[in-house]
Amino acid sequence: MQSRFTDSAKKEEEADRQSRQAFIANLRHELRTPLNAIIGYSEMLLEDAEDAQPQPSIADIKKIHSAGNQLLMLVNIILDPAKIEEQHSEFDLETFGTGLRHDLRTPLNAVIGFSEMLLEDADDPAQESDFMKAAVPDLRKIHSAARQFLCLISDVVNFSKIEAGLMMQELKISSESLAVRHTMGIVRSLAYMPAAMPVTAEQGNLLVVDDNEINRDLISQRLGRQGYSVTVAESGYQALKMIRSRTFDLVLLDIMMPEMNGYQVLEQMKHDGKMQNIPVIMISALDEIASVVRCLEMGAADYLSKPFDPVLLKARISAVLERKRLRDKEQLYLRSLERELEIGREIQAGFLPDSLPRVPGWEIAARFHPAKQVSGDFYDAFLLSEDQKVIGIVIADVCDKGVGAALFMGLFRSLIRAFAGLHYSGNSEKCDHGSALTAIVSKTNDYIARNHSSANMFATIFLGAIVPESGLLTYVNGGHEPPVIVGPAGIKKELEVTGPAVGMLPDVVFGYEMTEIGPGDILVSFTDGITEALDPNDNLYSKKKLFSLFSEPAGSAEALSDRIEASLKDHTAGADQSDDITLLTVRREGCIKGQGEG
Structure with a gap:
């Protein structure tokens, strides 16, 4: 007791x-x-x-x-x-x-x-x-x-x-x-306020917020003499209304006001996307260190005790406005950079095929999701020969991400197209596909290694030539994730590497392999952005999970691409995309028992 x-x-x-x-x-x-x-x-x-x-x-x-x-x-x-x-x-x-x-x-x-x-x-x-x-x-x-x-x-x-x-x-x-x-x-x-959540003067548009008329007038006169444009508000509610409808470079805010005090005004400003970047200097006769700390923790740029020294007021305002001007310049630069990247994205999109080849008995589908505005991945599908009897397919992943990778992506793609035109300029029936493909990849490799070695950029590339009439696929795999041929019962074959990544060293030797895409089979090629996609807990998507999707037959290349894309979306569950994602599927049509998307 x-x-x-x-x-x-x-x-x-x-x-x-x-x-x-x-x-x-x-x-x-x-x-x-x-x-x-x-x-x-x-x-x-x-x-x-x-x-x-x-x-x-x-x-x-x-x-x-x-x-x-x-x-x-x-x-x-x-x-x-x-x-x-x-x-x-x-x-x-x-x-x-x-x-x-x-x-x-x-x-x-x-x-x-x-x-x-x-x-x-x-x-x-x-x-x-x-x-x-x-x-x-x-x-x-x-x-x-x-x-x-x-x-x-x-x-x-x-x-x-x-x-x-x-x-x-x-x-x-x-x-x-x-x-x-x-x-x-x-x-x-x-x-009853909740606890706080954890130079020379240049002209600016300032808002003075104080319920005391004398204070408003005094500060306005003082700042007006220093060349600032000053607007006043007599309450927190009026101040917020004015800030939402007008542009201010700085707010000078009193703490002790009725109805809505300075803490509440500051809190609303810092939680509003349109107001949160406007700097606020708290001006109050409250001089306790706790009040100063609270305001700074809530996002105030500075704190001045009344009565304020006019020289100090001028210096503090000049310093805050200078920081704001630097931040505004930074934001303007970032916006211009974003626009440049958007232009880069539009240019890069021009390197990807506007439409995929339509060949009787065959279907081609693609998915492309860059991790940033621009990407180091690319895919291509085009008719290699003048008689249109050979389909060329490419999927590649340039090392690194962002602008540098995107620039080299354009270079790799252009070189492959140019060298392919040289080696497939005649009748495809007389062409040795293995020799042609290895020559295309070797010339691309040597050009990059000799002319851009200081950039230390390379790419993994899968280049294939498909003869539609027979289903024959000849390919060179330069260090890329092995594509797979998927049949009605699942994976029939993985197309392993036949040489190193492209562009690292000159004069390296690339081999080639040949296989068949049978009726109803689908060639699935992809970049590691799929297998290494992360969920919110940083768990990899993995090859095992990707390959598990191939146990049921797919009725079309588009249907299988949609299945992979949906599974990947479920896995990532909104997590930030860490790498570019590219998928290219090629299906040879044919009758299969039980064919359909499951």
Whole structure:
């Protein structure tokens, strides 16, 4: 029982500590907001004064700026979380509020007093200074911010009523209590937020998001002076709507906003494909390291605490925009590269046959799936002889993948076609197919090995000549995956290699073999992109699985190609394709018992 009471007391103490920390953090945020305006507007007035004639008023503006910085220093000291935590046992909110008003009142009175005197001087009909007349809007904003600061420190005691659970109606409807309501609303919205998911200035289009009008105006003026085009949004919802409909180079985003705070806006931006690449700088009076880390982990480009140093703001924005410009250039280059690769794909597609030969009694089918935009695989089927009595078939796999392999693919294909034209220029009945095929492959090999040896590129090639009338197949297999002849009962023969891969060394010897494709038989040739295709668990498709598909007869070359393609798709199950996939099937028609696609 004692342990239960102890645990309960610890939980209450921890809850009190968290509540106290939240209160201090958000009070510091609310107090720093008007201080940001006092310091910022006075800095801009002093900058303008440098270009004007000497003014007696400049001394008073310097006093306002100095008092503003003094207020900021006192707020940071008095509301230091570590210091308050050391004194938490003696912490009394009402006493704390009284002390806060006492410590801050003197520099605050200076800001209010000097701004009032300057406004009186500016409104004097005898006032002739253009600088003073132009300074009136900013002086009024300084005076308004100082009065807001006074209201906040005068009403700190009301926080104790809220924390004690009293109804908001007990607070008088005044500017002070409205400020308290605003702050506490933000505290509650942040308390229920989910945890975060793990140069010189150049012009840019910037969006400033802040619910405080003074903050929006101050930052907009500052950035406008630096040459930026600035748009403002007073809420997170409005900001998201504007980002979806317009183009921005950078978003400066406040954290402490009602309804939708900065964390929520940042989260939505980073989960939206159209907005996620827009850089975001968080600007907030919240200066805890946890808040900084949280924003950066959520994808913010940078974080600045208010009141911000104008030189630092300029440098941070310039750095972020420079990174964005470099990223935009990179994306533009990648898009142009993708277009070049698409053009390459279109050109390469021209190397593949537009249509396959139609020979009575024979059917040819092909499947081609490059792993990238361009491929190192290729296939070809064409009539070798002038009398159209011999069908030439080629399937090849150039080493490597991508652009280099694709360029050599075009070279290999062109060489084979050119040398085939030389050796099959006459009557096919007088042609020695074995000698012709070995000569075609040997010349292709020697050209690549002698002229492009430094590229270290080679290809595995299967080249065959089919006499349709007899079904005779003569072939050279230069290091390629052995094609198979499939009959009604399964695999009848594998067409093993007759020489090395093509293009590695000059003057190598290639042999040839002869076999027959009988009625109803299908010649199946393929690249290793099929047998080595991976499933999501990195398991190979394998020859065994491919060959198992041949146990049932196929009614056509297209039907068998479809069967292989469907099996391969089931195996890969959406996994990334790791290699080019090429399939070429040639079927000799004929009557087979039980013929049909099973």
